[in-house]
Amino acid sequence: MSKIPTLQATDISKSFVTGSISQQVIIKKSSLTVYSGELTLLVGPSGSGKSTMLSMLSGLLHPDT
Numbered sequence: 001m002s003k004i005p006t007l008q009a010t011d012i013s014k015s016f017v018t019g020s021i022s023q024q025v026i027i028k029k030s031s032l033t034v035y036s037g038e039l040t041l042l043v044g045p046s047g048s049g050k051s052t053m054l055s056m057l058s059g060l061l062h063p064d065t
Contacts, residue, residue, distance in 0.1 A: 007034040012063040014052055026052050029065075 009032045015025040027049045034040045042050050055061040 003035050005033045006036045007057065008032070009057060009063075011065065012056060013065045014049070014056060014061065014063050027056075027063075032057070 009030070011029045011031055012027065013025065013029055014027045015023050018024045030049075030053065032053070042053060044050055052061065056063050
């Protein structure tokens with residue numbers, strides 16, 4: 001019997017425009033699968049996109065792809 005994911009995101013990306021024409025990619029083709037009953041941690045250095053990822057997963061931000 002295989003587990004069914006509680007939350008799954010596949011190949012999502014997000015970038016923001018900085019300045020007049022510069023675009024900064026924050027998250028590029030990232031995937032995440034979360035299963036019920038498991039501890040899932042999102043870790044990384046400051047500025048690596050953790051809050052952006054959580055905002056997209058919760059629906060506060062829409063991914064570019």
